[in-house]
Amino acid sequence: MSDDPRLDPVLARIDADLGDAVERLKSLLRIPSISTDSDYDGHVETAADWLVADLASMGFEAAKRPTTGHPMVTGHGGEGGRHLLFYGHYDVQPVDPLNLWRRDPFDPEVQETEEGKVIRGRGASDDKGQLMTFVEACRAWKTVHGSLPSRLTIFFEGEEESGSPSLIPFLRENADELRADLALICDTGLFDHDTPAITTMLRGLLGEEITITGPDKDLHSGMYGGAAMNPVRVLAKILASLHDESGRITVPGFYDGVPEISDEMRAQWDGLGFNASAFLGDVGLSVPAGEEGRSVLEMIWARPTCEFNGITGGYTGKGFKTVLPSKASAKVSFRLVGTQDPLKIRESFRAMVREMVPADCSVEFHGHGAGPASVMATDDPAFEIARQALSDEWPKEAAFIGSGGSIPVAGYFKTELGMDSMLIGFGKDDDLIHSPNEKYDLRSFHKGIRSWARILAALSA
Amino acid sequence: MSDDPRLDPVLARIDADLGDAVERLKSLLRIPSISTDSDYDGHVETAADWLVADLASMGFEAAKRPTTGHPMVTGHGGEGGRHLLFYGHYDVQPVDPLNLWRRDPFDPEVQETEEGKVIRGRGASDDKGQLMTFVEACRAWKTVHGSLPSRLTIFFEGEEESGSPSLIPFLRENADELRADLALICDTGLFDHDTPAITTMLRGLLGEEITITGPDKDLHSGMYGGAAMNPVRVLAKILASLHDESGRITVPGFYDGVPEISDEMRAQWDGLGFNASAFLGDVGLSVPAGEEGRSVLEMIWARPTCEFNGITGGYTGKGFKTVLPSKASAKVSFRLVGTQDPLKIRESFRAMVREMVPADCSVEFHGHGAGPASVMATDDPAFEIARQALSDEWPKEAAFIGSGGSIPVAGYFKTELGMDSMLIGFGKDDDLIHSPNEKYDLRSFHKGIRSWARILAALSA
Structure with a gap:
C-alpha cells in the first residue's frame, strides 16, 4: 500500500493491462522508422501517425508537427499541478x-531467456519501449481516474x-x-538489474x-602503386594521430572545459560497486582503452572520447x-x-585534419550533429521526490549516476x-541498443510503467 | 612489303577480318567471368567453354582443364620450328x-572517342582483348596458309x-x-601511344x-566509448605505421633483395621521355607518393610498394x-x-602487425597470393627478333621497359x-583496367593482332 x-488502483490497472500494453508496443516496433536513411522516410511518418492516434485515443490533444526533416509529435492533456513535459524519440x-x-x-x-522475458526488436529499448512506459502510465491513470494527475505535455x-x-x-x-x-x-x-537511476551527467556528441x-x-595498384598517393594511407595517418600513447585525444584545445569530478561524486561512484572487469568482460574485452590513470566509470561517464564509428575505402567485397x-x-x-x-572542437578538428592532408589530396567534411554535455539541476526537490518514488518500486535505492551516451535534448x-x-529510464547495459538483436526486458517495461x-x-501530490 | x-597475305586477311574479330571479342566480353567472387563461378566456366570452342574451330586440340579452382584452357596446334607457349587470362x-x-x-x-575508336567493357584490355590479339593472329595465319607457323601451345x-x-x-x-x-x-x-614495348622487369605481388x-x-559508442578498444583505431595505427616519413616501408627485412637499377638501365629509361607530371596529372595528382629521391619511373617499375586496396569497419551507410x-x-x-x-615478407608483416595489436584485441590474416618479381632473359635472341618485328608494325622503335603490375605467371x-x-602487350595507361569504364583501343586490338x-x-623464319 502506498x-x-x-x-x-493505477498500479493494479497497469498489472492487469500488461498484455495489451505489450501488444501496443509491438505494433509500434513493427514500423521501421529508421531516421538516418532516407529510404525509410515514409515509415518514420507512419510511426508519428501511430503515436498521434494513440495519444488522441487517451484524450490528449495530439498532433504531428512538420519540420524540414522528420515530424515531431506533440500532445497536451491534464491540468493543474506541476506542468511536466515528457520527451522520447520514436525513430530507431x-x-x-x-x-x-x-x-x-x-x-x-x-522471448523467454535465462534472465527472464524480453521484448526483442529494433527500438525495443531505444527508445520506443521506453517512451511507451510513460504513455502506458498515463493511459492507466486516465482509465482509473478519468483524468491525468497534472498538466502534461508529450513531445516525441x-x-x-x-x-x-x-x-x-x-x-x-x-x-x-x-x-x-x-x-x-x-x-x-537502470544502474543495474535492481537499482534504478536518475542520470545527472550526460555526455555531448559531435559527429x-x-x-x-x-x-x-x-x-590499378600495379600501374600507379608507389607513385600515386593512396587516400587510405592518408586517412589512416589522420585517424592514428587522434589519440596519443596515453589514450589522450590530440585535437588542439580539446580538453578546454573538461572538469575533474568532485571528491564527493567520486566517493558516491566508488560506492556503487561497479564491476569494471565484468563490464568489459561482457563484450570480450579486459583492458580499459581510455586515458591512463582514469577509472572505467570515469572513462564512460566523465571523460570525453574520440571514436571511429565507421570507415570505408577501396574494394571491400x-x-x-x-x-x-x-x-x-x-x-x-x-x-x-x-x-x-x-563547435569549437569541430573547427579545431577540421583544421588539424586539413593540416595532415598532402598537397594534392583533398578533404571534405560533413557534420552530423553537435550537442554539448549536460549537468542536471539536482538541487530541484523534484529529483529527491522522484528518487524516492523509484526506490519504492525497485529492490534497491535509486542512484544519481552519469551516462556515457549523449542526449542533447536535455541541453x-x-x-x-x-x-x-x-532523466529516468529503464534500459539495461545488455539491451544491445544500436546492435543486432536489441531487446528490452519485459520487467523494465512493466516496472517502468x-x-x-x-x-x-x-x-502531483 | 615485308x-x-x-x-x-596474313596481314591483309587480318585487316579484312577486323569487324568479325571485334564481334568475337564482344561475345567473350559479354561473359561476366569475375574470378574473385564465387557468385560468378558459372560465368567463369562459360568463358572457358567459349574459348575451348573457339580454339577447336581453328583446329587446335583444345580442352577445359579442371583445377581445384577455376578451369584452365589449353590448346595445341601447329608443328615444327620454335615451340611457343602463349599465355593470357580470361577472368576479369x-x-x-x-x-x-x-x-x-x-x-x-x-565507341568513338576523341582519341579514336575504343572497345568499352570489363576485360576489354585486361585481359580478354589482349589474349584475343594472339588468337586472331593464329586464325588469320591458319585461314591463309592452312596451318600455323610453328608448334604452338595456348594456355589460358x-x-x-x-x-x-x-x-x-x-x-x-x-x-x-x-x-x-x-x-x-x-x-x-605499350610504352606510349606510338611506342610498343617488351616488358623485361615485372613486380611481384603479395596480398x-x-x-x-x-x-x-x-x-553503442556512448555506453562503451572511452572504455572499450575500437578496432578501427587499432587498424589505423597499424596501417599508419607501414610507411615512414620518407615513404619507405617499415616491415622489417622488407628491402632485402631490392636491387638498384643499373646505370645503363637508368640511362635507357631517361631516354624514353617519360612525362611524370602528365602521368600523375592524368589522375588528378601532382606529388609523387613514393620514396624520397626516386624518379616516378623507378617508383612504378623498380621499387617495391605497400598499398591499401580496401578498408572497412563499422557503419558505412x-x-x-x-x-x-x-x-x-x-x-x-x-x-x-x-x-x-x-613468403618471408608475409611472415615479417604478420609478426609486425601482431606486435601492434593490443592485449585484448585479436587479428586474423588471410593471404591472397604471393608471387615474386621477374627479370627477363633479354640475352635470348628472340627478344631482339621480336623487338624488330614490333618496330616494323608501330610508328616508333620498340623499347625494353619495366612494369609496375604483377604477372606472377612469368616467375x-x-x-x-x-x-x-x-611479355608483349598493347594496353595503354588510360585503359582504366580494374576501374569503371575499362576500354581497349580498337587500334591496340588491330595492330596487336x-x-x-x-x-x-x-x-618461325
Missing part, C-alpha cells in the same frame, strides 16, 4: 549488419538517431507551448564524416582487388563533457527553453 | 563501384585476378605438356587481408550511427622487385618449368 490513495537506428539478427528486427516478439522526436537537426528550430518556434516546469526524459538506463580524395578515379582507391572516408564522433564547446531544453530535465505512475503521483 | 612472303576484375560505369560493364560496345588461366591459386599445381602436374622453348605473355602495355576484432559485438564496431579489416598488398621473398614459368617468358602475326613470322 501513502497516496490514488496510486494503488539502422539494423545492419542484418545477417547477425536472429529474427527480423521489425517483427518483434516476447523522430530524428534523435540522426543528430536532431530540426530540434532547435522547433523548440524556438514553439517555445511557449513546450516550456514546462520540468522535463522528464526517458532514454537512459564528423571526413572523406579523403587522392587520385580522381580508382587506379569478397576476395581481392588490386585497386588504388580514389576515396576513403571515416565517420568520427566525439563524446563531450563539462563545458566543452562542440537544448535548458539553453532554448530555460527548462531543467530529469509502474515507476512513472509512482513519479506522477509523487510530483 | 621480307617474309608468308606475312603480307569485379566491376564495383557499378554506379560509376556509364554503361553495363558486360554489354561491350565500340581463369584465376589471374584472384591470385592464381591453382597455377603452380597445374604447371607441376602438366609440366611436360606445357614446357615450350619460350613463353609469350600478353598482359602488358594480405587483416581483420582486427575488438569487442565481441558492435557496441548513409548518415551516422554511433556504433563502436566489433571488427575492422583492410586489404593490403605489396609490389615486390628483384629477389624479395614474398612460375621459370621456377616450375625452367621456361623463359617474353598484326604485331603477333609479324612476331610469329619472325620467330
Whole structure:
C-alpha cells in the first residue's frame, strides 16, 4: 500500500493491462522508422501517425508537427499541478549488419531467456519501449481516474538517431507551448538489474564524416602503386594521430572545459560497486582503452572520447582487388563533457585534419550533429521526490549516476527553453541498443510503467 | 612489303577480318567471368567453354582443364620450328563501384572517342582483348596458309585476378605438356601511344587481408566509448605505421633483395621521355607518393610498394550511427622487385602487425597470393627478333621497359618449368583496367593482332 490513495488502483490497472500494453508496443516496433536513411522516410511518418492516434485515443490533444526533416509529435492533456513535459524519440537506428539478427528486427516478439522475458526488436529499448512506459502510465491513470494527475505535455522526436537537426528550430518556434516546469526524459538506463537511476551527467556528441580524395578515379595498384598517393594511407595517418600513447585525444584545445569530478561524486561512484572487469568482460574485452590513470566509470561517464564509428575505402567485397582507391572516408564522433564547446572542437578538428592532408589530396567534411554535455539541476526537490518514488518500486535505492551516451535534448531544453530535465529510464547495459538483436526486458517495461505512475503521483501530490 | 612472303597475305586477311574479330571479342566480353567472387563461378566456366570452342574451330586440340579452382584452357596446334607457349587470362576484375560505369560493364560496345575508336567493357584490355590479339593472329595465319607457323601451345588461366591459386599445381602436374622453348605473355602495355614495348622487369605481388576484432559485438559508442578498444583505431595505427616519413616501408627485412637499377638501365629509361607530371596529372595528382629521391619511373617499375586496396569497419551507410564496431579489416598488398621473398615478407608483416595489436584485441590474416618479381632473359635472341618485328608494325622503335603490375605467371614459368617468358602487350595507361569504364583501343586490338602475326613470322623464319 502506498501513502497516496490514488496510486494503488493505477498500479493494479497497469498489472492487469500488461498484455495489451505489450501488444501496443509491438505494433509500434513493427514500423521501421529508421531516421538516418532516407529510404525509410515514409515509415518514420507512419510511426508519428501511430503515436498521434494513440495519444488522441487517451484524450490528449495530439498532433504531428512538420519540420524540414522528420515530424515531431506533440500532445497536451491534464491540468493543474506541476506542468511536466515528457520527451522520447520514436525513430530507431539502422539494423545492419542484418545477417547477425536472429529474427527480423521489425517483427518483434516476447522471448523467454535465462534472465527472464524480453521484448526483442529494433527500438525495443531505444527508445520506443521506453517512451511507451510513460504513455502506458498515463493511459492507466486516465482509465482509473478519468483524468491525468497534472498538466502534461508529450513531445516525441523522430530524428534523435540522426543528430536532431530540426530540434532547435522547433523548440524556438514553439517555445511557449513546450516550456514546462520540468522535463522528464526517458532514454537512459537502470544502474543495474535492481537499482534504478536518475542520470545527472550526460555526455555531448559531435559527429564528423571526413572523406579523403587522392587520385580522381580508382587506379590499378600495379600501374600507379608507389607513385600515386593512396587516400587510405592518408586517412589512416589522420585517424592514428587522434589519440596519443596515453589514450589522450590530440585535437588542439580539446580538453578546454573538461572538469575533474568532485571528491564527493567520486566517493558516491566508488560506492556503487561497479564491476569494471565484468563490464568489459561482457563484450570480450579486459583492458580499459581510455586515458591512463582514469577509472572505467570515469572513462564512460566523465571523460570525453574520440571514436571511429565507421570507415570505408577501396574494394571491400569478397576476395581481392588490386585497386588504388580514389576515396576513403571515416565517420568520427566525439563524446563531450563539462563545458566543452562542440563547435569549437569541430573547427579545431577540421583544421588539424586539413593540416595532415598532402598537397594534392583533398578533404571534405560533413557534420552530423553537435550537442554539448549536460549537468542536471539536482538541487530541484523534484529529483529527491522522484528518487524516492523509484526506490519504492525497485529492490534497491535509486542512484544519481552519469551516462556515457549523449542526449542533447536535455541541453537544448535548458539553453532554448530555460527548462531543467530529469532523466529516468529503464534500459539495461545488455539491451544491445544500436546492435543486432536489441531487446528490452519485459520487467523494465512493466516496472517502468509502474515507476512513472509512482513519479506522477509523487510530483502531483 | 615485308621480307617474309608468308606475312603480307596474313596481314591483309587480318585487316579484312577486323569487324568479325571485334564481334568475337564482344561475345567473350559479354561473359561476366569475375574470378574473385564465387557468385560468378558459372560465368567463369562459360568463358572457358567459349574459348575451348573457339580454339577447336581453328583446329587446335583444345580442352577445359579442371583445377581445384577455376578451369584452365589449353590448346595445341601447329608443328615444327620454335615451340611457343602463349599465355593470357580470361577472368576479369569485379566491376564495383557499378554506379560509376556509364554503361553495363558486360554489354561491350565500340565507341568513338576523341582519341579514336575504343572497345568499352570489363576485360576489354585486361585481359580478354589482349589474349584475343594472339588468337586472331593464329586464325588469320591458319585461314591463309592452312596451318600455323610453328608448334604452338595456348594456355589460358581463369584465376589471374584472384591470385592464381591453382597455377603452380597445374604447371607441376602438366609440366611436360606445357614446357615450350619460350613463353609469350600478353598482359602488358605499350610504352606510349606510338611506342610498343617488351616488358623485361615485372613486380611481384603479395596480398594480405587483416581483420582486427575488438569487442565481441558492435557496441553503442556512448555506453562503451572511452572504455572499450575500437578496432578501427587499432587498424589505423597499424596501417599508419607501414610507411615512414620518407615513404619507405617499415616491415622489417622488407628491402632485402631490392636491387638498384643499373646505370645503363637508368640511362635507357631517361631516354624514353617519360612525362611524370602528365602521368600523375592524368589522375588528378601532382606529388609523387613514393620514396624520397626516386624518379616516378623507378617508383612504378623498380621499387617495391605497400598499398591499401580496401578498408572497412563499422557503419558505412548513409548518415551516422554511433556504433563502436566489433571488427575492422583492410586489404593490403605489396609490389615486390628483384629477389624479395614474398613468403618471408608475409611472415615479417604478420609478426609486425601482431606486435601492434593490443592485449585484448585479436587479428586474423588471410593471404591472397604471393608471387615474386621477374627479370627477363633479354640475352635470348628472340627478344631482339621480336623487338624488330614490333618496330616494323608501330610508328616508333620498340623499347625494353619495366612494369609496375604483377604477372606472377612469368616467375612460375621459370621456377616450375625452367621456361623463359617474353611479355608483349598493347594496353595503354588510360585503359582504366580494374576501374569503371575499362576500354581497349580498337587500334591496340588491330595492330596487336598484326604485331603477333609479324612476331610469329619472325620467330618461325
